[in-house]
Amino acid sequence: MEVMTEKKIERKGPVLFSPYKRGEGIKAALKLKRNDILFEVKEAGLKGRGGAGFPTSAKWMLTAAAKSDKKYIVCNADEGEPGTFKDRVLLLEYPELVFEGMVIAGYTVGSDQGIVYLRGEYEYMLSSLEDYLKEMKKDNLLGDKILGTDFNFNINIHLGSGAYVCGEETALIESLEGHRGEPRNRPPYPVNTGFMGCPTVVNNVETLSSVPHIITKSGEWFKKHGTDKSTGSKLFSVSGDCNKPGVYELPWGTTIKELLKLVEAKDTKAVQVGGASGVCVPVNQFDRKLGFEDLATGGSIMIFNKKRDMLKVLKNFMEFFVEESCGQCTPCRIGNVKLLEGTEMIEKGTHTFKYINTLKELGKTMQVASKCGLGQSSPNSFISILDNFKEEIFSSGRNGGDKK
Amino acid sequence: MLLEEKNSLSEEIEKYVNEYGNNRAALMPILQAVQRNHNYVSDFAQQEVARMLDIHPVEVYSVISFYSFLHSKPRGRNIVRLCRTIACDMVGKDAVEKAVTRELGIGFGETTKDGKITLEFTNCLGMCDQGPAMIVNERVFVKLDPEKAINILNEIK
Ligand SMILES: Cc1cc2nc3c(=O)[nH]c(=O)nc-3n(C[C@H](O)[C@H](O)[C@H](O)COP(=O)(O)O)c2cc1C
Ligand code: SF4
Ligand code: FES
Numbered sequence: 001m002e003v004m005t006e007k008k009i010e011r012k013g014p015v016l017f018s019p020y021k022r023g024e025g026i027k028a029a030l031k032l033k034r035n036d037i038l039f040e041v042k043e044a045g046l047k048g049r050g051g052a053g054f055p056t057s058a059k060w061m062l063t064a065a066a067k068s069d070k071k072y073i074v075c076n077a078d079e080g081e082p083g084t085f086k087d088r089v090l091l092l093e094y095p096e097l098v099f100e101g102m103v104i105a106g107y108t109v110g111s112d113q114g115i116v117y118l119r120g121e122y123e124y125m126l127s128s129l130e131d132y133l134k135e136m137k138k139d140n141l142l143g144d145k146i147l148g149t150d151f152n153f154n155i156n157i158h159l160g161s162g163a164y165v166c167g168e169e170t171a172l173i174e175s176l177e178g179h180r181g182e183p184r185n186r187p188p189y190p191v192n193t194g195f196m197g198c199p200t201v202v203n204n205v206e207t208l209s210s211v212p213h214i215i216t217k218s219g220e221w222f223k224k225h226g227t228d229k230s231t232g233s234k235l236f237s238v239s240g241d242c243n244k245p246g247v248y249e250l251p252w253g254t255t256i257k258e259l260l261k262l263v264e265a266k267d268t269k270a271v272q273v274g275g276a277s278g279v280c281v282p283v284n285q286f287d288r289k290l291g292f293e294d295l296a297t298g299g300s301i302m303i304f305n306k307k308r309d310m311l312k313v314l315k316n317f318m319e320f321f322v323e324e325s326c327g328q329c330t331p332c333r334i335g336n337v338k339l340l341e342g343t344e345m346i347e348k349g350t351h352t353f354k355y356i357n358t359l360k361e362l363g364k365t366m367q368v369a370s371k372c373g374l375g376q377s378s379p380n381s382f383i384s385i386l387d388n389f390k391e392e393i394f395s396s397g398r399n400g401g402d403k404k
Numbered sequence: 405m406l407l408e409e410k411n412s413l414s415e416e417i418e419k420y421v422n423e424y425g426n427n428r429a430a431l432m433p434i435l436q437a438v439q440r441n442h443n444y445v446s447d448f449a450q451q452e453v454a455r456m457l458d459i460h461p462v463e464v465y466s467v468i469s470f471y472s473f474l475h476s477k478p479r480g481r482n483i484v485r486l487c488r489t490i491a492c493d494m495v496g497k498d499a500v501e502k503a504v505t506r507e508l509g510i511g512f513g514e515t516t517k518d519g520k521i522t523l524e525f526t527n528c529l530g531m532c533d534q535g536p537a538m539i540v541n542e543r544v545f546v547k548l549d550p551e552k553a554i555n556i557l558n559e560i561k
Contacts, residue, residue, distance in 0.1 A: 082489045082528040120436075120473045121529050123542040159436060161471035164527065178431035180470035196429070239491040239532035246533045276489075302491055302532075316490040320527055326470075 013249025014225050015213055015233040025100040025212025026141050030149050037108045043219030045231035050076055050204030051298035062191040064109040066199035071111035073102050074202045077118045078167035081275035083300035086235035087205035089247045091125055095132045101208030105201055106153045114155040117172050120162045164324040168372050169202040182328045183372035206235055226252035230291035238263050240303035252291040267305045275300035276317040277377035282388040310389040315343045321378040332375025335366040339382045414452050421456045435474055444475040480515040480522035482560045485539045489528035492535035500536050503550030
């Protein structure tokens with residue numbers, strides 16, 4: 001497999017990449033009472049790493065409290081946000097963390113079935129992941145009566161088929177049920193009405209991977225890293241103009257400036273935080289901190305140096321959204337097309353500022369009126385790039401952009 | 405389609421249904437299996453899947469049309485998908501794109517005359533630290549340049 005030919009990197013990091021022995025998380029968890037695990041995860045202050053940052057302990061408590069014979073643990077491995085690839089590294093190099101996190105979640109909320117929703121683009125991982133699951137079964141870390149207890153848990157892997165929106169948790173569930181991946185109205189939330197109408201935990205790969213460390217090393221230890229509101233560490237997927245692209249584990253609270261230094265980025269003009277649905281941060285804001293207090297992100301960091309054309313970047317993002325909108329609701333279906341057309345007008349120099357301002361207003365409407373996070377966040381790039389790079393974009397250097 | 409082909413396709417689908425289950429949640433894995441073997445899901449295959457899962461054929465079609473990796477029209481034996489998202493774009497996707505179209509004599513979205521290769525664009529493949537990236541069937545190739553990309557295409561059967 002081509003990506004595997006890359007030499008396995010010696011990874012270092014304070015939390016996720018800290019030493020861990022396969023199986024020790026499950027072993028420790030099964031000795032604890034369910035409430036003690038919930039307490040530990042709460043103490044750790046773990047928040048969802050998929051982007052939304054919902055407290056994991058709250059999600060688990062709600063699912064644990066829901067009454068049902070069947071409950072599910074879903075690992076969201078759809079990783080479709082442009083510029084994100086940290087889940088790829090966790091799945092390929094740290095499957096023990098991902099799967100043991102699922103087993104522990106299952107034990108805690110009273111579920112015996114886990115499902116990994118693996119994006120279709122990651123099909124090349126499927127056989128090695130399935131082999132790993134077989135190994136776990138052999139070692140009695142999975143299957144019936146895990147480690148001699150009464151707890152049963154199995155994990156299936158379900159492949160996606162190339163739809164970014166299926167990373168949204170309710171669209172993901174629709175997709176699992178064999179439907180088009182169209183987001184549902186919420187409430188009801190998956191914690192009550194999820195896969196097949198049963199209470200379901202949907203957690204990101206990285207969120208689940210944090211759990212075995214919290215169980216073996218304590219919530220107190222986890223909390224020592226990061227900031228008050230953003231505890232622990234975060235994996236950042238760094239790409240674009242720098243000498244050392246790749247996955248970095250850094251404590252929350254790291255500034256953009258610090259990160260740029262670490263990855264050896266020079267002449268940086270802009271950093272896109274959070275992928276296409278994130279925001280574009282200009283040089284004068286590089287002291288901003290990565291964390292839920294300021295720049296919350298699923299971990300995509302794309303770096304642009306002085307030579308890059310930010311309008312081209314914006315156009316690439318808007319094309320992405322036009323293609324990936326599920327088309328279910330009007331603000332997003334039509335809105336993204338209008339924002340892309342506006343971007344092309346600027347490119348050709350046929351725009352008026354009056355119209356561009358109208359489009360920014362439209363963007364704000366989309367942020368409140370769209371049904372799911374895709375349409376709510378797709379205008380972020382449009383607004384932040386046009387606001388932060390207006391001199392460049394509307395200057396005389398560009399294709400008649402100054403004439404209007 | 406010949407009757408024999410139809411029969412063997414029906415048998416094949418029946419095998420998938422036995423493996424994945426005859427319920428709605430099995431629909432995607434079944435369609436993915438058909439697609440893996442034939443590179444598209446024909447009208448007849450859609451009808452058979454619908455019949456065996458006891459759902460309307462339109463339901464099957466509506467699912468296929470939603471997902472960018474599922475197709476209802478015939479395509480090449482090998483599917484080549486080049487990432488066109490910005491991180492790959494910044495490190496030379498254009499050069500690879502041009503070289504590939506020149507070499508195969510077809511554009512993106514098209515299939516070679518001998519039915520060997522279909523070229524497509526795709527969005528971020530999660531290889532942004534090693535771009536330009538492309539997927540051939542399900543294998544991933546990274547750090548492409550024009551020559552490397554052409555060599556990969558030439559090796560495809
Ligand atoms: C359009 C869209 C795409 C998303 N894609 C992903 C994804 O690929 N992976 C992920 O973990 N969460 C994704 N999310 C967030 C999920 O809806 C959900 O919040 C998350 O899986 C919850 O897990 P967490 O609490 O562990 O973060 C996406 C959300 C939206 C709106
Ligand atoms: S916001 Fe966009 S992706 Fe989300 S439901 Fe509406 S149309 Fe679909
Ligand atoms: S941008 Fe091409 S793999 Fe992410």
